Amino acid sequence: xxxxPGGYFLIYLDVSQGLIHAxxxxxIINNEGIACDPVTGEPLSVDKSISRLPTxxxxxxxxxxxxxxxxxxxxxxxxxxxxxxxAYLGREFVKAEIDLIEGNSYLQD
Numbered sequence: 300x301x302x303x304p305g306g307y308f309l310i311y312l313d314v315s316q317g318l319i320h321a322x323x324x325x326x327i328i329n330n331e332g333i334a335c336d337p338v339t340g341e342p343l344s345v346d347k348s349i350s351r352l353p354t355x356x357x358x359x360x361x362x363x364x365x366x367x368x369x370x371x372x373x374x375x376x377x378x379x380x381x382x383x384x385x386a387y388l389g390r391e392f393v394k395a396e397i398d399l400i401e402g403n404s405y406l407q408d
Contacts, residue, residue, distance in 0.1 A: 301381070302333075303380055303384040304326070306323055307326060308388060309324070310388075310407045314402075319358065321369065322353035324353050324354060329342075336351070354378070361396050366392060391408065
């Protein structure tokens, strides 16, 4: 799988507000295909104690609303550069919407 140089998203639910959130984070892809912090150039860590600030947080009550906010807002150009990344996000947003409706916890693939 080739990583999107446009960055990555972390998706989570806000059940109390009835919202799906998608935080976008910038990254760079090094010559070895590894996602790295654009500031330090160091590989991104999976250590949860290391926090990064998102470049933007998108929100919506449905997968469709969230997709419109990310892909169709002319004031904030879409950060995604790979179509397979966009397709993956669409699938994840639908999964998150179903979990929100059914009251289940959501886990991003």
